[in-house]
Structure formats: structure tokens, C-alpha cells
Amino acid sequence: MLVLTRKLGESIAIDDHIKIVVVQIKGKQVRLGIQAPKETKIHREEVYAAIQDQNKEAAKASVGIAQVSKALKG
């Protein structure tokens, strides 16, 4: 992993079109501003973790199809 040190207001450029700026540093929190083309997907890492957890729960479904059908159509 590439590790860079930046001061408040400084930024990092990724490729030609992505810019990440350190907007605020407050205690243990860093606020970042991100400039990127509209089609670039930007998510907090937790979003992926939450989706993975949800998928694992979805795959665990132990109810029978007959029960689901009965609940929905009954």
C-alpha cells in the first residue's frame, strides 16, 4: 500500500480526474473531500461490509419454500 502524509488543505490526485482533499482534522477524525467523475463509485467501506453480512444472512435462510408460499398466499 502506498502511504502518503498530507497536511490540512493538501490533496492527493489519483489518475487525471480524481482528487482527494483533507478538509478538516479534528481529534481522531479526518474529513475528506472527494472530487471524481460522476460514474466513479464511492462508498464508505462499511457499506460493503453491511452488504456482505446481509448476503450471509440471506443465504442462511432455513425456512422451507412451502412455508414462505403459505405465508404469502394464505
Added chain:
Amino acid sequence: MIVKTGRFGQVTIGDEEIIRIPQGVLGFPEYKKFCLVDPGDDTLILWLQSIENPDVAFAVLEPKIFKPEYSAKLSAAELRELKLDNVNQSTVFSILTIPEDITQMSANLKAPLVINLKEQIAKQVVLQENEFTIKYMMFKELKMHLMTMSAQRKAQEKAVQEQAGKIAAVSIKNIPPSLMVKSLQA
């Protein structure tokens, strides 16, 4: 080929029915080949069954059934990955989580499964919209939809009976989309 499944026993599928998910479903990167199984129970819920692991299957449902205004916006890169020109050429499914209390079932609107049925490739896409939840409660809406469908069908059957002797035309609305779906009743 014969696929062993935990939920449906053995299912026979053709090579053209295999749906490839090159990056896997999030949290399950090791499984890349799936098929869609229709248990034939008229609930509109299909199952995305892993061909590589009999115990991995996801209940999926088209979100427009319980949330008509829902739409998935894909980036150019995602469309390319799915070999699509636009999202209208694809089928969008939500992955459902069905707990013991079935009335608490939920759909993941934030990360739908987008399938290019022509090419048989799919991807779980994470949408940018913050208002889409990964746990959207939808039991009531689905139940309501099924009741409406069933009432319509009954009305139609009655109409057909009243036309006894004549050849009954089937409404185009009742012909399901040409999904590559494995019906267990086939």
C-alpha cells in the same frame, strides 16, 4: 448437467442456463456459477442457486413488484462489465432475506443483482443512492401483489368459462418474461 442443491434436490440444467457472476455475490467471492430456480409456487420469488455449493442459494425477487418506482442506475463501467448498452436490457433482482418470521422478510435495494439474460452474466451492483436500504421490509406489498394477481386470474378464468365453446385468447400480460428459469415442475 445435474446440479445438487440443498433446497431442491437434484436439478438438471443446460449449459446455456448457467449464469456467471465473475466477481461473485458480495461475501461469497468463491462462487461464480449460478442458475435461477423457480420452485413453481406462484410467489414470484426465484432462487439463485450456486452450482458450486449446494447449500448456497439466495431468494431473489424483481423489486418493481413491491416497489414500482424503483430503478437501478448503473455506471458505464458496470454496464461494460455486464455487456449491456443500457440497464433496460437487463433484469434487476433484489436479494431477499427471509427469517423464521416470514412476515419480517426484507429486500436489499442498495445492492441489487443485475443479470444480462442474453449473455447470462450477472453482478451484484452497489448503488450510490444513500436512500436505498439493504433491509427494505416488503412482505405486505408482495402479499398484496399476489392477492391482486390471483383475483385477476380468477376473474379471467370466469370470463373464459363464460365464453365456453369459443377459443380463449391469453392476455399478453400473463405471459411471463422469457427468463431462463428452471422450473421444477417441468
